[in-house]
Amino acid sequence: MIDLILNYFTNSSAITLVVLALLSVYFVLIFWLFIYKNSQLSGxxxxxxxxxETLTSRDSMLSPLSGLSRCAKTSKSKPLLHACEISIIKDASEGLSWLSIVSSTSPFIGLFGTVVGILESFAKFSTQSKVGFSIIAPAISEALVATAGGIFVAIFAYTFHQILTRKVYELNTYLKAQSEILIAKA
Incomplete structure (x- = not known):
């Protein structure tokens, strides 16, 4: 297996290697971003x-752990609490657009690598008088690895984006519920 991978890299063009390196960076980036943002949002x-839960219980006090606590100390006006909600959600959703960018661009980057690989293969075949399927098929299949890599990265980026977007929505729901309770109690 390792020999096959090493053989692939030694026979690949510089463009294909750059494309695969970029997709590898994307892959590491999206996993790092997902792990970081997921733990942050979960907290x-x-x-x-x-x-x-504290606000709806008998205590009816806003927890100091809440992001709204710094805004609720000064005033419990609807515009101020709404502005505080927006600020918290903006900070919580920071970086999510990168997952969207990676999920939409990585298939095109992989496709670019495939097209270049196929063009290079056809350029090599142009000097030969007879080329059979047994010669063309391996060259084309090697070129398709870049597209597969791009799609692979896009799947994870899109999935992570959806998971984190849902968590931001859940956070927003809790913030809005607390704001409404604070406004009603004021």
Whole structure:
């Protein structure tokens, strides 16, 4: 297996190697971003959920762990709490657009690598008088690895984007519920 991979890299063009390197960077980037944002959002959601439970219990106090606590100390006006919600959601959703960008661009980057690989293969075959399917098929299949890599990265980026977007929505729901309760109690 390792020999096959090494053989692929030694026979690949510079463009194909650059494309695969870029897709590898994308892959590492999206996993790092997902792990970081997922843990951050999970913590925020836990704090806001506990704060909402505290606010709806007999204590009826906003938890100091809530992101809204800094805004609610000064005033419990609807515009101020709404502005605070927007600020928290903006900070929480920071970086999610990169997942969207990667999920939409990585298949095209892979496709670019495939097209270049196929063009190079046809250029090599142009000097030969007879070329059979047994010669063309391996060259084309090697070129398609770049497209497969691009699609592979896009699948993870899109999935991570959807998961994190859902968590931001959940966070927003907890924040809005707390704001409405605070406004009603004021």
């Amino acid at each position: 925020l959601i836990t704090n806001e959920k506990k704060s909402l």
